[in-house]
Amino acid sequence: MCTHLSLHMSFATLGLSPAILKALEKQFYNAPYPIQEQAIPAILKGKDILGIAQTGSGKTASFVLPILQMLQTKPLGKNRHINALVLVPTRELAVQVGQVFQAFSNALPNKIKSLAVYGGVSINPQMIQLQGVEILIATPGRLLDLVDSKAVYLSDVEVLVLDEADKMLNLGFKEEMANIFKLLPQKRQNLLFSATLGKDVDTITEFLLHDPVKIEIIAEEQNIDLIQQIAYAVEDARKGPLLRYLIKEQKMNQVLIFTSSVHRADAVVEKLKANNILAAALHSKKSQGARTEALKQFKAGNIHVLVATDLMSRGIDIPFLPFVINYELPRSPKDYIHRIGRTGRAEASGVAINLISEEETHHFSVIQKKMGKKVHLTDSSGMDLHGF
Numbered sequence: 001m002c003t004h005l006s007l008h009m010s011f012a013t014l015g016l017s018p019a020i021l022k023a024l025e026k027q028f029y030n031a032p033y034p035i036q037e038q039a040i041p042a043i044l045k046g047k048d049i050l051g052i053a054q055t056g057s058g059k060t061a062s063f064v065l066p067i068l069q070m071l072q073t074k075p076l077g078k079n080r081h082i083n084a085l086v087l088v089p090t091r092e093l094a095v096q097v098g099q100v101f102q103a104f105s106n107a108l109p110n111k112i113k114s115l116a117v118y119g120g121v122s123i124n125p126q127m128i129q130l131q132g133v134e135i136l137i138a139t140p141g142r143l144l145d146l147v148d149s150k151a152v153y154l155s156d157v158e159v160l161v162l163d164e165a166d167k168m169l170n171l172g173f174k175e176e177m178a179n180i181f182k183l184l185p186q187k188r189q190n191l192l193f194s195a196t197l198g199k200d201v202d203t204i205t206e207f208l209l210h211d212p213v214k215i216e217i218i219a220e221e222q223n224i225d226l227i228q229q230i231a232y233a234v235e236d237a238r239k240g241p242l243l244r245y246l247i248k249e250q251k252m253n254q255v256l257i258f259t260s261s262v263h264r265a266d267a268v269v270e271k272l273k274a275n276n277i278l279a280a281a282l283h284s285k286k287s288q289g290a291r292t293e294a295l296k297q298f299k300a301g302n303i304h305v306l307v308a309t310d311l312m313s314r315g316i317d318i319p320f321l322p323f324v325i326n327y328e329l330p331r332s333p334k335d336y337i338h339r340i341g342r343t344g345r346a347e348a349s350g351v352a353i354n355l356i357s358e359e360e361t362h363h364f365s366v367i368q369k370k371m372g373k374k375v376h377l378t379d380s381s382g383m384d385l386h387g388f
Contacts, residue, residue, distance in 0.1 A: 014040040020069050023107035033058030038215045040066050043191060048212040050205055051193040054338070057217050059193050060100045063161050068104055070159070071112050071134055080130055081156040085184075086137040087177065089167040091118035091288055092295075097137045097163060117142050120288040127151040140168070140176035147183060154183040161191045162208075169200040181208070196334075224373060227340055231354040231364065232380040239327060239355050240271050241385035246325070246353060247277055247305065248388070254298070255323040257307045258339050260330065265307045268327060272305055275388070279305035310335055326354045329363055333370035 011024050011032055032040070035053050042049060043066035053059045067084050077083060088094045098116030105112045114135035117126045119142040126142070130151050136143070146152045162168065168177065190208050194201050205212070234242050247255060259265045262283045272279035280294035280303050297303040310330055324343045330336050343350025356364050356377060368375055 011036075015044045016040065016065060017069050017072065019072065019108050020065055020104070023104050024065075026107045027103055029061065033062070033217075035059050035215060035217050036062040036065075038213070039063065039191075042213040042215075043067075043189070044069065046189055048189060048209045049191040049193075049215065050209055050212040051191070051215045051217075052195070052197055053193060053215070053217040054195050054341075059163075060097055061104075063163075063191050063193070064097070064100050064104060067135065067159055067161075068101070068108065068112055072108065072110050076132070076134070077156055078153075079132060080151065081153045082133055082136045083156060084135040084159040084161070085143075085154065085157045086135070086161040086163055087140055087143070087168065087180070088137060088163045089139065089171050089173065091120060091139060092291065093164060094118045094137050094139055095292065101135055101137070117146060118288070119145075123149070140173045140180060144176055144179060154180070155185055157184050157188055159189045159191065160184060161193070162204075163193050165192050165194040165204060166196045166198060166201050169198070169204070174200070177204075224337065224340070224371065226349045227343055228349065228351045229340065229354070229373070229375045230351065231356050231375045231377045233361070233377050234355050234357065234380045236357045236359075238380065238385060239357070240268070241388040242355060242380055242383070243268070243325065243327060244272065244275050244277065245383070245385050245388040247272075250323075252323050253301065253304050254321060255305050255325060256321060256342055257305060257325045257327050258330065259307060259309060260328040262309060264328065265309055268307050269305075272307075277305055278303045279307060282306055282308040284309070310339070322350055324350065324352045326352070329354065329356070329360050329367065333367045336367045337371060 011021055011029065014032065014037065016024075035051060036058050039049055039051055039062040043063060051059060051062070063086075071083055074083065086097055088097060094116040098114060101114040105114060112135060113133045114137065115126070115129055115133045116137040118139040123142070123145060126146065127149060130146065136152065143152075147154065190210070192205060192209060192212075232242060243257070246252070257268065259268060262285050265281045265283050269279045269281045280297065282291055282294050286294070294303065294306065298306045321343045324340050326336070326339060330339060340352035343352060354364065354375070
């Protein structure tokens with residue numbers, strides 16, 4: 001995860017207007033990230049973009065700022081005919097991107113109306129709110145529902161953003177995306193962002209992008225050095241007590257715990273609550289309202305522990321998260337780095353703790369090998385966990 005700010009550039013050199021520069025100041029953005037440095041000038045010139053960058057690399061602002069700038073001078077189009085469309089894989093990411101658009105738009109002289117829409121909640125309020133919207137952030141399924149209801153038209157879209165395209169294709173949105181592309185005008189600017197370049201992303205890139213500027217921010221590893229990694233060898237049956245012991249003993253007031261299944265996430269939360277630890281689960285089986293509320297309470301410090309599955313972790317953007325615990329290891333080393341990278345962001349140090357059962361020992365050594373970093377495994381069998 002690249003969190004190294006550029007030391008020699010400032011936003012003023014990227015072709016951004018005085019109004020946007022002022023908005024950046026209000027939002028305490030001091031210097032551009034590498035992806036912003038490269039993407040913003042190219043987007044302002046009307047170029048297509050292929051950006052390979054992880055969550056946490058600063059990519060959202062790299063398309064939000066130029067889109068807002070381009071729409072500042074544009075007269076308002078026909079109602080319900082949006083100018084910019086951002087497609088995202090999850091509701092959480094839709095909300096997050098929507099918040100960035102709103103924060104910057106509110107600081108500009110010409111406020112530009114943006115809206116995030118997604119499934120899992122009632123469609124009617126979204127249909128009403130689409131009045132006068134110029135920038136729409138949407139998950140593919142809900143967007144098509146809104147198009148079918150004639151609540152929004154895509155024929156005037158000038159900029160299309162695909163954010164986390166790899167995730168969208170992995171989650172099986174291929175067909176919906178193909179249907180959306182048919183509704184868009186031929187002539188438009190395309191900005192595609194993806195954490196990886198797989199076969200599907202390659203195919204979509206070829207079909208979608210015209211002579212793109214390629215930007216690759218390779219960097220997850222740079223950030224790992226800031227993270228203190230700890231691992232405990234522990235029997236499966238003792239994982240719960242050890243987890244509760246660590247939370248209480250280290251007085252963890254904000255900790256994100258990962259499990260590999262929805263069922264396990266719920267079970268861990270139940271046990272934590274039974275032991276007077278304020279916790280909530282965040283996964284795809286929870287309603288949108290429950291997920292938003294859990295995240296809000298966690299950020300506010302009213303809930304100390306959030307237990308999440310991998311998919312949900314993408315929408316969690318907390319600048320200074322002190323602890324991440326892997327209750328169970330993820331399948332891929334890449335996901336492991338993504339998980340522990342939720343801490344140690346923005347140059348802050350963090351602690352990642354792993355609870356390793358005997359079955360997971362081999363997999364954990366594979367992860368370490370891929371990561372190029374050795375993590376000492378502490379035997380927890382001698383620890384007194386009575387009462388936890």
